[in-house]
Amino acid sequence: MFTLGRLIRSTSTSNIIAKRPLRLQRVSFVRPFTHIPYSSMATSKINKWVDENQSHLIDRLAKAVGIPSVSGNIAYIKDVERMAEFLIEQLTELGVKAETRPVGKHQLDGKEVDLPPVVIGHIGNDPNKKTLLIYGHYDVQPALKEDGWKFDPFTLTVDPEGSGKLYGRGSTDDKGPVLGWLNALEAHKETGTELPVNLKMIFEGMEENGSDGLDKFIESEKDKFFAGVDCMCISDNYWLDTKTPCLTYGLRGINYYEIRISGPDRDLHSGAFGGAIHEPMTDLISLMSKLVSPQGEILIPGVKDLIAPVTKDEQEKFEAIHFEMKDIHDAIGGDVTLTNDTVKTLMGRMRNPSLSLHGIEGAFSAVGSKTVIPCSVKGKFSIRLVPNLGIKNTTDLVIKYVNDEFMKLGSKNKCQVVLTHGGEPWITDPNHYSFRAAHKATETVWGQAPDYTREGGSIPITLEFANILGVNICLLPVGRGDDGAHSTNEKLDTSNYIQGTKLFAEYMHNLAAEQA
Ligand SMILES: C[C@H](N)C(=O)N[C@@H](Cc1c[nH]cn1)C(=O)O
Ligand SMILES: [Zn+2]
Numbered sequence: 001m002f003t004l005g006r007l008i009r010s011t012s013t014s015n016i017i018a019k020r021p022l023r024l025q026r027v028s029f030v031r032p033f034t035h036i037p038y039s040s041m042a043t044s045k046i047n048k049w050v051d052e053n054q055s056h057l058i059d060r061l062a063k064a065v066g067i068p069s070v071s072g073n074i075a076y077i078k079d080v081e082r083m084a085e086f087l088i089e090q091l092t093e094l095g096v097k098a099e100t101r102p103v104g105k106h107q108l109d110g111k112e113v114d115l116p117p118v119v120i121g122h123i124g125n126d127p128n129k130k131t132l133l134i135y136g137h138y139d140v141q142p143a144l145k146e147d148g149w150k151f152d153p154f155t156l157t158v159d160p161e162g163s164g165k166l167y168g169r170g171s172t173d174d175k176g177p178v179l180g181w182l183n184a185l186e187a188h189k190e191t192g193t194e195l196p197v198n199l200k201m202i203f204e205g206m207e208e209n210g211s212d213g214l215d216k217f218i219e220s221e222k223d224k225f226f227a228g229v230d231c232m233c234i235s236d237n238y239w240l241d242t243k244t245p246c247l248t249y250g251l252r253g254i255n256y257y258e259i260r261i262s263g264p265d266r267d268l269h270s271g272a273f274g275g276a277i278h279e280p281m282t283d284l285i286s287l288m289s290k291l292v293s294p295q296g297e298i299l300i301p302g303v304k305d306l307i308a309p310v311t312k313d314e315q316e317k318f319e320a321i322h323f324e325m326k327d328i329h330d331a332i333g334g335d336v337t338l339t340n341d342t343v344k345t346l347m348g349r350m351r352n353p354s355l356s357l358h359g360i361e362g363a364f365s366a367v368g369s370k371t372v373i374p375c376s377v378k379g380k381f382s383i384r385l386v387p388n389l390g391i392k393n394t395t396d397l398v399i400k401y402v403n404d405e406f407m408k409l410g411s412k413n414k415c416q417v418v419l420t421h422g423g424e425p426w427i428t429d430p431n432h433y434s435f436r437a438a439h440k441a442t443e444t445v446w447g448q449a450p451d452y453t454r455e456g457g458s459i460p461i462t463l464e465f466a467n468i469l470g471v472n473i474c475l476l477p478v479g480r481g482d483d484g485a486h487s488t489n490e491k492l493d494t495s496n497y498i499q500g501t502k503l504f505a506e507y508m509h510n511l512a513a514e515q516a
């Protein structure tokens, strides 16, 4: 555990306003499980059912992708709720006791609205079985056809060229993996196979926007809904390439910022006022250009000094990963990597911090040549956090630097730096029975041993689960490195969806058979 405590964000000021007290990781007490022998007969029946019911399972994914559950946007609030209801219906049909639970309110577009509810469910309550908790998210990133999608992003489209790719927003992040668990449950039900573990599940609808409210929910339910959980599995990341399955034992964190510059109280004609005023956009572009160099170097003083040194063991783990530069070039559709060194590239993605500029709200971006001076603009950027770059120490450096640089501009506009959401980095020890079970399941289903990776993306709530529940968390991805999560033409290969379903079933059976 590298950083302790989660910071609660302020939406109106540039400062972090509260910090949770330090919590030590709790260790689950040892419970004498009845040894449940692994049965290859059970899983082969399940695999046969999954193979024979592929179109039904794809249909389930199509229904889910058809609900545009984009979080953090007032226009999609009803769709996010509809997606939660869809999960409840599906889970109930599968024999899961499922319900939605409120997690509070937040501000959207200046209005106070309910946060998307969490969907929780459980099936099985046998004291002789281990209890597995699974987490996933049912919200998705925004997507518009005009962003460059080949097909409507909210209509699951099977590649007409026959590659088996299933295109649609959320196909890989994270509706496909979430439904993979439901598919595995259905396969057990339909083949009359007893579930080898008790299963608890929690699916949230705010992951893409900072998981607001979820930390409090976990804390308040730790001795109620979450009581008795032995270990946890999350499938919400991706392989590194298109052919090597992996298990993931670390995540980068994320701090998401806005630089808000405001000047006049209305948008202005650039002919009438250009040359006479301090322009907010000019200030903003100047500040944003000072955050990161074109070589990817973070220019904020002090950030590099905080990074924990790379150990020999870490270096060796990165060197052991199967990865070629071609994998990343294919995944991004171009040869624009910062280096051609594979280990440096992997470290750049997973072990080092990175700063990305995302966009400017309030800027003119439509077609045409509007000669406007926007009166206020918000520049958005994020920093991926790594051990020992935490939410707070990084934010202190960011705020000081941006304010100092703004002062140097001599502008009469107003500048505010806001941390909109933050999530700490997370890393765990993969020498745990849950990782052993996932390793064996990968060998059985994919016919090869997994690589051990750290994810460059963030699942901010992972550290909270680890700290509050004190359980091991194994990240077991389903999708490939070229799936295009958050991008245009996001997809999940049919084989990954189908084999991923088998992987989850196999993992649960291995988990039951592992000595705790
Ligand atoms: C890895 C996971 N599937 C994911 O995409 N996480 C997001 C989380 C996030 C945080 N702010 C906005 N989204 C990510 O890593 O960007
Ligand atoms: Zn995700």
Ligand SMILES: [Zn+2]
Pocket: 141, 173, 208, 485, 486
């Ligand atoms: Zn995502």
